Amino acid sequence: MTATETISIPDVLKTAENWRGSGRSVALATVVETWGSAPRPVGSHLVIDAEGNFEGSVSGGCVEGAVVSEAIDVIETGKPTTLEFGVADETAWRVGLSCGGRIRVYVEPVS
Amino acid sequence: MDISLLSELNKDRAARRAAILVTEMTDGRQRLVRKSDVFSADPLAEELAKRFRSGKSGMITGENGEVFLNVSLPAPRLVVIGAVHISQALVPMAEIAGLDVTVIDPRTAFATDDRFPGSTLKAEWPEDVLKDTPLDAFTAVAAVTHDPKIDDFPLMEALKTGCFYVGALGSRKTHGKRLERFTDAGLAPELFDRIDAPIGLDIGAASPEEIAVAVLGAIIKALRTAPGAAA
Numbered sequence: 001m002t003a004t005e006t007i008s009i010p011d012v013l014k015t016a017e018n019w020r021g022s023g024r025s026v027a028l029a030t031v032v033e034t035w036g037s038a039p040r041p042v043g044s045h046l047v048i049d050a051e052g053n054f055e056g057s058v059s060g061g062c063v064e065g066a067v068v069s070e071a072i073d074v075i076e077t078g079k080p081t082t083l084e085f086g087v088a089d090e091t092a093w094r095v096g097l098s099c100g101g102r103i104r105v106y107v108e109p110v111s
Numbered sequence: 112m113d114i115s116l117l118s119e120l121n122k123d124r125a126a127r128r129a130a131i132l133v134t135e136m137t138d139g140r141q142r143l144v145r146k147s148d149v150f151s152a153d154p155l156a157e158e159l160a161k162r163f164r165s166g167k168s169g170m171i172t173g174e175n176g177e178v179f180l181n182v183s184l185p186a187p188r189l190v191v192i193g194a195v196h197i198s199q200a201l202v203p204m205a206e207i208a209g210l211d212v213t214v215i216d217p218r219t220a221f222a223t224d225d226r227f228p229g230s231t232l233k234a235e236w237p238e239d240v241l242k243d244t245p246l247d248a249f250t251a252v253a254a255v256t257h258d259p260k261i262d263d264f265p266l267m268e269a270l271k272t273g274c275f276y277v278g279a280l281g282s283r284k285t286h287g288k289r290l291e292r293f294t295d296a297g298l299a300p301e302l303f304d305r306i307d308a309p310i311g312l313d314i315g316a317a318s319p320e321e322i323a324v325a326v327l328g329a330i331i332k333a334l335r336t337a338p339g340a341a342a
Contacts, residue, residue, distance in 0.1 A: 017121050020114050028112055032136075032179045033170050043168035043181050080139045106179065108139060110112050 012056035027071035036101035080108035127185035136177035193256035194221035200323035251276035276333035
């Protein structure tokens with residue numbers, strides 16, 4: 001493996017365009033606010049299709065599962081939504097951020 | 112997001128154009144503002160200008176509630192002039208650090224795939240390569256051939272185009288002569304301070320590999336601490 005291959009990072013926005021272009025239903029999740037030690041910076045993306053395939057990350061693995069299932073709803077309804085995750089959140093027992101930070105994620109359909 | 116807006120944004124990113132995607136959180140309306148657009152009449156003009164400088168995405172409060180500004184600046188790039196020993200260490204380290212690296216050296220004995228496996232390598236004169244892929248404010252240039260015929264042109268271009276880092280290998284004496292040539296070529300002397308010479312952070316680097324570490328350190332310092340850094 002060459003150095004270039006080891007560092008190749010998936011281009012999430014390009015993936016979103018390609019998936020949509022090939023006829024898949026797609027939602028885009030974006031970190032819009034963070035508090036404390038959030039694992040991914042504001043502006044980070046996750047792209048999701050109707051089958052639950054995804055690429056990118058909004059939290060480095062802690063809450064992706066929850067974002068993916070919300071995104072499938074967003075694809076069905078066509079309505080954007082905003083999600084919040086964090087240890088102070090009531091869903092913390094389910095999908096909390098182990099780092100102790102909080103994040104706010106905007107999920108929108110790509111149409 | 113509208114697919115046509117996403118496609119436009121991806122085109123801007125591919126062409127290394129700085130852009131901000133503006134999302135009204137209240138109703139989901141979105142628009143794209145490019146750094147090259149005249150946006151002084153935009154209600155968010157001041158904030159947009161600030162975000163283009165800082166590169167930081169974030170939530171602000173607009174007239175009609177929350178607005179999210181997602182700033183897309185071109186990925187930092189490193190152009191290494193000279194496929195020399197220092198570059199063989201610098202290129203893989205810079206790639207690991209996330210820089211998009213190109214090596215330029217017209218000397219075909221130096222610029223070989225064996226010496227730079229998997230890297231973007233141009234065995235051409237910098238004059239020719241930079242015609243097709245011009246330098247910009249999101250690019251660092253490190254000139255390490257020691258040969259004015261190869262180093263001088265890209266260094267002067269780097270200063271003129273406002274590259275965020277401009278480093279030149281050579282002793283103080285060599286650098287003094289270089290600045291004389293740049294003055295003769297009509298370059299504004301106030302630009303000279305922007306050149307990092309002798310090249311790299313002062314860490315007492317003794318080998319080509321250590322010099323590569325010093326150069327990469329200086330590039331990251333320029334990227335993360337300079338005003339308007341491409342963060």
